[in-house]
Amino acid sequence: MAKRILVTGGAGFIGSHLCDRLLRGGNDVLCVDNFLTGSQANVEHLLDSRHFEIMEHDVTSPLRVEVDQIYNLACPASPVHYQADPVRTTKTSVMGAINMLDLARRLDVPILQASTSEVYGDPEVHPQPESYLGNVNTIGPRACYDEGKRCAEALFFDYHRQHQLQIKVIRIFNTYGPNMHPDDGRVVSNFIVQALRGEDITIYGDGSQTRSFCYVDDLVKAMVAMMDTDGSVTGPINIGNPDEITVNQLAELVIEMTNSNSRLVHKALPVDDPRQRRPDITQARQVLGWEPSVQLRAGLARTVRYFDALLQVNGANLAQDNLPEQGPFTVETGF
Ligand code: NAD
Ligand code: UDP
Numbered sequence: 001m002a003k004r005i006l007v008t009g010g011a012g013f014i015g016s017h018l019c020d021r022l023l024r025g026g027n028d029v030l031c032v033d034n035f036l037t038g039s040q041a042n043v044e045h046l047l048d049s050r051h052f053e054i055m056e057h058d059v060t061s062p063l064r065v066e067v068d069q070i071y072n073l074a075c076p077a078s079p080v081h082y083q084a085d086p087v088r089t090t091k092t093s094v095m096g097a098i099n100m101l102d103l104a105r106r107l108d109v110p111i112l113q114a115s116t117s118e119v120y121g122d123p124e125v126h127p128q129p130e131s132y133l134g135n136v137n138t139i140g141p142r143a144c145y146d147e148g149k150r151c152a153e154a155l156f157f158d159y160h161r162q163h164q165l166q167i168k169v170i171r172i173f174n175t176y177g178p179n180m181h182p183d184d185g186r187v188v189s190n191f192i193v194q195a196l197r198g199e200d201i202t203i204y205g206d207g208s209q210t211r212s213f214c215y216v217d218d219l220v221k222a223m224v225a226m227m228d229t230d231g232s233v234t235g236p237i238n239i240g241n242p243d244e245i246t247v248n249q250l251a252e253l254v255i256e257m258t259n260s261n262s263r264l265v266h267k268a269l270p271v272d273d274p275r276q277r278r279p280d281i282t283q284a285r286q287v288l289g290w291e292p293s294v295q296l297r298a299g300l301a302r303t304v305r306y307f308d309a310l311l312q313v314n315g316a317n318l319a320q321d322n323l324p325e326q327g328p329f330t331v332e333t334g335f
């Protein structure tokens with residue numbers, strides 16, 4: 001039966017794909033966003049649908065709407081953006097979680113939290129299973145995001161234990177794809193935009209740090225599968241692609257795929273930048289019957305096509321005015 005589904009952060013990168021997917025599934029979607037890092041352009045094609053509604057709202061304030069399910073995605077996710085106003089980032093994660101949990105409780109509906117691999121911090125266990133408790137610097141510049149998300153997880157499980165709320169917590173590992181903002185600041189969008197513009201590719205540190213990149217369509221399938229599980233499934237469940245590569249390898253791949261003349265340049269490594277990251281997805285396989293199916297090359301090809309078209313249309317308009325003046329806090333590495 002068709003449901004009315006709330007997606008907070010629905011105008012962002014992942015949220016916009018989720019709204020698409022839920023509408024295609026025959027549901028009504030209420031997209032709530034304050035447009036901090038998201039953009040109406042990401043959901044422009046949905047605005048004419050009578051099954052889609054967009055509401056400008058900040059999740060740090062309570063929300064009174066009637067829905068059957070809630071996906072809570074509202075939070076800046078790129079280190080550049082979440083560190084620009086760190087107090088606001090923590091408030092968004094913590095107060096946003098409380099407000100959306102209160103809404104779910106009043107309506108007695110399931111709620112999914114977009115948590116993150118950042119709850120593992122700079123992991124000493126590799127790959128990371130859900131049972132790993134993490135290695136987070138509580139006072140570093142990433143803490144606003146990491147601890148905000150950890151507190152949100154604690155709140156979700158307390159609402160579950162205390163109020164028998166149906167919760168679904170997923171820990172998302174680095175995800176990429178179309179609808180990332182060209183000034184998002186994360187590595188995949190940075191490298192592709194730099195390569196397409198023929199600008200220097202900025203490798204932070206020596207580039208030997210690793211990540212495992214998941215294409216957004218794979219992630220969205222897992223999100224819907226998680227929401228569709230019965231009430232006994234709470235998570236947390238890791239969602240990501242276990243294919244791990246170094247940042248240097250990613251840069252070489254992007255240069256090759258874009259046929260770019262860009263040079264590789266090294267910049268200071270951000271403070272507390274995790275050295276390695278790869279999800280253990282045993283739980284996702286067993287509980288959701290899910291695993292990623294889009295190979296990095298195929299996902300990157302689609303993402304390159306997206307940015308190529310965007311840059312051709314908007315070329316001159318893509319000034320850096322969306323970027324906060326201060327980037328991530330960095331440490332000198334000698335490069
Ligand atoms: P994004 O920045 O593109 O999207 C975040 C959205 O939330 C934006 O539309 C933004 O405007 C909105 N938002 C921010 N603060 C808000 C507030 N106070 N009230 C209402 N809306 C607000 O980032 P994304 O990559 O799409 O991430 C979506 C979610 O997934 C985030 O919660 C993020 O922490 C989580 N996540 C993403 C990744 C990833 O690799 N993309 C990894 C782990 C977790
Ligand atoms: N990174 C980089 N150049 C960039 C942006 C990021 O070398 O222009 C590195 C960053 O230091 C990190 C990795 O790429 O080691 C992934 O960074 P991102 O911001 O995408 O996500 P994170 O996993 O750190 O949250």
